[in-house]
Amino acid sequence: MKDFYDFNLKEHNTFGIDVKCRRFIEFESVDELLQIVNSLTDADKPLLVLGGGSNMLFTADYEGTVLHSAIKGHVAVQTDEGIMLRCGSGEVWDDIVSLCVSNRMYGAENLSLIPGDVGASAVQNIGAYGAEAKDIILKVEAVDLQTGKMCEFTNEECEYAYRKSKFKGEWRNRFVITYVTYKLSEVFCPCLDYGNIRAELEKRNIKVPTAEQLRNVIIDIRNEKLPDPKVEGNAGSFFMNPVVPKAKYEELVAWFGNVPHYSVDDNNEKIPAGWMIDQCGWKGKSLGKAGVHSRQALVLVNRGGAEGKDIVALCDAIKRDVKDKFGIDIVPEVNII
Numbered sequence: 001m002k003d004f005y006d007f008n009l010k011e012h013n014t015f016g017i018d019v020k021c022r023r024f025i026e027f028e029s030v031d032e033l034l035q036i037v038n039s040l041t042d043a044d045k046p047l048l049v050l051g052g053g054s055n056m057l058f059t060a061d062y063e064g065t066v067l068h069s070a071i072k073g074h075v076a077v078q079t080d081e082g083i084m085l086r087c088g089s090g091e092v093w094d095d096i097v098s099l100c101v102s103n104r105m106y107g108a109e110n111l112s113l114i115p116g117d118v119g120a121s122a123v124q125n126i127g128a129y130g131a132e133a134k135d136i137i138l139k140v141e142a143v144d145l146q147t148g149k150m151c152e153f154t155n156e157e158c159e160y161a162y163r164k165s166k167f168k169g170e171w172r173n174r175f176v177i178t179y180v181t182y183k184l185s186e187v188f189c190p191c192l193d194y195g196n197i198r199a200e201l202e203k204r205n206i207k208v209p210t211a212e213q214l215r216n217v218i219i220d221i222r223n224e225k226l227p228d229p230k231v232e233g234n235a236g237s238f239f240m241n242p243v244v245p246k247a248k249y250e251e252l253v254a255w256f257g258n259v260p261h262y263s264v265d266d267n268n269e270k271i272p273a274g275w276m277i278d279q280c281g282w283k284g285k286s287l288g289k290a291g292v293h294s295r296q297a298l299v300l301v302n303r304g305g306a307e308g309k310d311i312v313a314l315c316d317a318i319k320r321d322v323k324d325k326f327g328i329d330i331v332p333e334v335n336i337i
């Protein structure tokens, strides 16, 4: 167990914001976590669970205790229904995807290279290239910070939706996830109809990809499209893509002509927030030390030495412009602390 006071979080958030927390505790097992939870006093509160910090924006020093999982390990069990892979919440998510692909456990490959840890995959319902964590999450184990007891949840109980879960909503800051069990398949059913996966495969003359080839293509596309947080601090997509009623979408088409969209259901359309931000002229622009990435308008970046409030000022300016131009409210995906 690690227990530090006045701890610097710069290396623990991918925006690279230079802030501190009053106390930082890292635990390596459920027993250690239970011991910590049952010894915390009101003076240690508030509490914040931090994974890899790749979806966090700190706007000030955190005047409380940060809990960080370093629970490692994974166990795979073959059953009639598939392979059940139980992973410690402190495992790096992409290490798990890599392990799955190399060991013929399929279902996670489209989520390759998403930064962060296993614990957060179940909070955030991470998603990319037509796949979401909810498609493979079977069970989530956690410790309840209110009762100090262990508990577990089925996929349904987590109420997953696009980038949402009960852990992000009603249960926010209540549970520390310790293990996540994923249900994977021994049969590889590639999902290729998203983004430019097929075009990339064609370029490489690959007709029927193996899981390794699909993972490599996704890694290359992501590396090409997204800034490396080690080079330019960022937290991936800053905003969620808004879902609007079909009538609103048709109004936008009447105003702007060709509007990119994905059909959610018969009555709703999802509009890419990045497209709207780009239409507002923000792509590649800066406001002080915060900026909008030049290849991907959905990604806000730390141009160097930015504070959380600089990123928030840029976020607010973008939200305002998108609202003025399109009449749509866009909402941050990033957790602003």
Ligand SMILES: Cc1cc2nc3c(=O)[nH]c(=O)nc-3n(C[C@H](O)[C@H](O)[C@H](O)COP(=O)(O)OP(=O)(O)OC[C@H]3O[C@@H](n4cnc5c(N)ncnc54)[C@H](O)[C@@H]3O)c2cc1C
Binding pocket: 014, 048, 049, 050, 051, 052, 053, 054, 055, 056, 069, 089, 114, 115, 116, 117, 118, 119, 120, 121, 123, 124, 125, 126, 127, 128, 167, 175, 176, 177, 178, 226, 227, 228, 229, 234, 235, 236, 237, 335
């Ligand atoms: C370059 C880049 C690209 C990205 N691309 C994608 C993408 O394609 N798709 C996508 O979905 N996301 C993407 N993200 C966002 C990010 O990778 C995910 O949200 C990820 O799941 C965050 O993991 P983390 O461990 O860093 O969590 P953190 O950012 O530390 O925390 C995120 C949330 O989870 C909670 N949390 C973390 N660990 C635990 C735990 N053990 N128990 C309880 N709560 C916990 C935190 O309190 C917080 O609310 C990207 C980020 C970056 C920087």
